Amino acid sequence: MKTVVKKVVLAYSGGLDTSAIIPWIKENYNSDVIAFVADVGQSKNDLINIRQKALESGASQCIIVDLKEEFVTNYVYPMLKTGALYEGNYLLGTAIARPIIAKAQVEIALKLEADGLCHGATGKGNDQVRFEMVYSALAPQLKVITPWREWKFRSREELLFYLESRNIHTTSTIEKIYSRDENSWHLSTEGGILEDPWNCSKNDCWVWTVDPKNAPNISECVSVKVENGNIVALDNIFLTPLECLKRLNFLGSKHGIGRIDIVENRLTGMKSRGCYETPGGTIMFAALRALEQLVLDRDSFKWRQILGLEMSYVIYSGNWFSPIRRSIQAASDELSSELNGEVVLELYKGMVIPVKKSSQNSLYSKEFVTFSSDNVFNQSDACGFTKLFSLSSRIRAINNCYNSKNTDIKT
Numbered sequence: 001m002k003t004v005v006k007k008v009v010l011a012y013s014g015g016l017d018t019s020a021i022i023p024w025i026k027e028n029y030n031s032d033v034i035a036f037v038a039d040v041g042q043s044k045n046d047l048i049n050i051r052q053k054a055l056e057s058g059a060s061q062c063i064i065v066d067l068k069e070e071f072v073t074n075y076v077y078p079m080l081k082t083g084a085l086y087e088g089n090y091l092l093g094t095a096i097a098r099p100i101i102a103k104a105q106v107e108i109a110l111k112l113e114a115d116g117l118c119h120g121a122t123g124k125g126n127d128q129v130r131f132e133m134v135y136s137a138l139a140p141q142l143k144v145i146t147p148w149r150e151w152k153f154r155s156r157e158e159l160l161f162y163l164e165s166r167n168i169h170t171t172s173t174i175e176k177i178y179s180r181d182e183n184s185w186h187l188s189t190e191g192g193i194l195e196d197p198w199n200c201s202k203n204d205c206w207v208w209t210v211d212p213k214n215a216p217n218i219s220e221c222v223s224v225k226v227e228n229g230n231i232v233a234l235d236n237i238f239l240t241p242l243e244c245l246k247r248l249n250f251l252g253s254k255h256g257i258g259r260i261d262i263v264e265n266r267l268t269g270m271k272s273r274g275c276y277e278t279p280g281g282t283i284m285f286a287a288l289r290a291l292e293q294l295v296l297d298r299d300s301f302k303w304r305q306i307l308g309l310e311m312s313y314v315i316y317s318g319n320w321f322s323p324i325r326r327s328i329q330a331a332s333d334e335l336s337s338e339l340n341g342e343v344v345l346e347l348y349k350g351m352v353i354p355v356k357k358s359s360q361n362s363l364y365s366k367e368f369v370t371f372s373s374d375n376v377f378n379q380s381d382a383c384g385f386t387k388l389f390s391l392s393s394r395i396r397a398i399n400n401c402y403n404s405k406n407t408d409i410k411t
Contacts, residue, residue, distance in 0.1 A: 005116035005143050007032045009109040011101060011131065012062065014050040017120040019170050020159045021147050022057040025118065029145065033118075035059040036108055038101040039066045041184025057168050063108055068184055071100050072241040076185050079315060080284055081229040081339075082332040083292075083308030086316050089262050091278045091285065093186025098127060099320035102134035109142060118145040126267045130318030137321040178205070184245055186278040194273050201261050201275050208249070208277045212256030212350030219348035221355070222251055224287040226343070229336025231284055245280045252279025255347040267317060283352050287343045290354035294362040295339055304335050 008025055012018045012035035022033050035054035039047060047064070054062035075096050086092055102119075109117055117135055121127035128146065135144055153159050163170050177192035187208050193199045203211070225233035231244050239247065252258050258279035263271050296304060311328045319325055341359030345352050367376045 002029060003143055005029050005031045005145065007034065007112065007114040008116035008118050008145060009034045009036050009105055009112065009114045010059070010118040011105050011120065012037050012050075012054055012059070013120065014046060014053050015120075016156060016159050016163075016170060017148075019053065019057050019168065020153070020162055021118065021120055022054065022059050023163075023166055023168060024147055024151060025145060026058050028151075029116075031116065033059050034108070034112065034114065035062040036105050037062065037064040038104055039064060039068060040071045040097050040101065041068045042182040046182070053170075057163075065104050065108075067100055067104060069240065069242045071097065072184055072245050075100050075320075076245070076281075077230055077241050078329055078332075079311065080231075080281075080288060081336045082311040082328060083285075083289065083304055084311040084315055085285070085308060086312040087262075087264055089260050090264060090276065090312075090316075091186065091281045092312065092315050093183065093276060093278055093281070094181045094188055095126070095130065095316050095318070096185065097181075097183045098130035098318060099134055102131045103138060103321070106135060106139045106142070110139060114142070116143045116145055118147070120147065122148040124266075124268060124270065125272075126316065126318070129267050133318035134321060180207070182207075184242065184249075185281055186276055188277075189275045190272065194275060197263055197273055205275045206259065206277060209253045209259050209279055210256050212259070215256040215349045216254065219346050220251065220255065221344055221346050222248070222283070224283075224343045224345065225341075226288065226291055227340050229288065229333070229339040231287065245284070248280030248283045250280075251347060252283050252352075253277075256350040257347060257352055258282035259350065283345060283347070286352040286354060287345060288339070290343045290345075290357050291339055291341050291359060294341065294357055294359045294364050296335065297363060300335055304332070307332050307335075 008029070008031045010018060010021060010025070010033055012022075014037070018035075022035065025031050025033050035057075037047070037050055037054075051062040051064065079092065079096055084092060086095070105117060108114075117139070119128065119131040121131060123146075128148075132144060135142060153162065160170070178189050178194075179191040181188045189205050189207065192205075194201065194205065223235050224231055225236070231241070232238055234244055234247050258277055258281065260276050260278075261273075262276065263273045266272055292301060292304065307328050311325070311332070314320070314322070314325050314328065338361040339359075340361055341357065343354050344356035346355045365376075
């Protein structure tokens with residue numbers, strides 16, 4: 001017997017899956033379905049007529065919330081401070097958007113006194129965990145409906161036939177070969193020919209960025225100003241976080257920056273392949289890391305790397321609203337408190353090269369490091385340092401020599 005749910009808030013995208021979910025919930029749960037659309041910067045084409053689509057599919061209402069500025073300011077920027085990079089490549093474009101979407105969904109459900117939540121994530125992927133981790137953290141009392149783990153459908157063809165049998169129009173087709181996710185931070189492409197890792201990606205696997213081979217033959221430089229680990233201005237023009245990202249997305253896409261073609265480890269244990277485009281994010285990431293080279297001492301830089309690695313797994317696993325995320329964030333914020341300065345980056349055919357950097361908190365001292373004559377460093381000071389630094393190695397060598405002689409005597 002199914003759980004009784006009177007009113008459900010569905011995370012709705014307007015695609016095939018969520019279009020089928022609306023009538024399916026009504027038929028199987030006899031519930032009122034409210035479609036919730038989070039605008040996190042996806043293509044405007046995805047938002048055209050989306051309210052009408054939801055209502056035609058059977059939703060009682062469709063609520064669209066603009067989350068773009070909050071998404072970049074309160075989720076992307078904090079993540080950037082930590083240096084999170086999943087498995088050495090992935091800037092967590094899909095993963096970082098899920099917490100804010102699920103949080104807004106929960107808030108609407110509580111406001112409308114709904115007793116259920118629903119998402120369209122499959123049982124194979126990461127998003128089911130990411131959504132439900134937020135549900136559990138913020139509103140564990142709400143019931144969760146997971147159609148892909150409940151219904152009998154197993155293919156796009158079956159979903160299309162289901163909608164056709166109920167006279168529900170959809171723009172989806174069987175011929176759609178790729179699965180895409182888009183927000184202000186990134187665009188991902190999966191499925192189709194990419195399911196075979198021996199296949200090279202084709203031009204239609206990339207949407208935002210120009211092929212680096214076809215990018216301009218003349219490089220372009222951009223100046224990035226940073227305050228407390230946050231990018232606040234480009235070329236001396238102060239902008240909001242979203243405006244900074246939009247501008248850098250434009251520049252990065254133009255120069256073929258931010259493309260990766262990777263195979264990653266999903267939470268469910270299987271591997272998946274995707275072509276990800278994060279042009280502006282790649283530039284932002286490079287700028288902050290370049291400034292860290294000036295400001296952070298050796299141990300702090302090592303600690304920031306550890307924090308970034310740990311945060312990448314926290315975000316990938318959907319643990320944004322957790323004590324461990326807040327703890328890592330607090331440590332990263334402390335390290336970023338002196339991350340102030342300016343970086344000039346050269347953009348050229350897929351590459352981002354920091355060419356100039358300065359900071360009032362820089363630990364770089366030309367007077368100390370110069371190969372020319374200086375009046376601040378006494379070379380002889382290094383003698384005691386190297387003796388102490390190598391002490392354990394010398395003791396080990398002495399012990400090995402002593403043990404070797406004793407063995408020869410006994411022999």
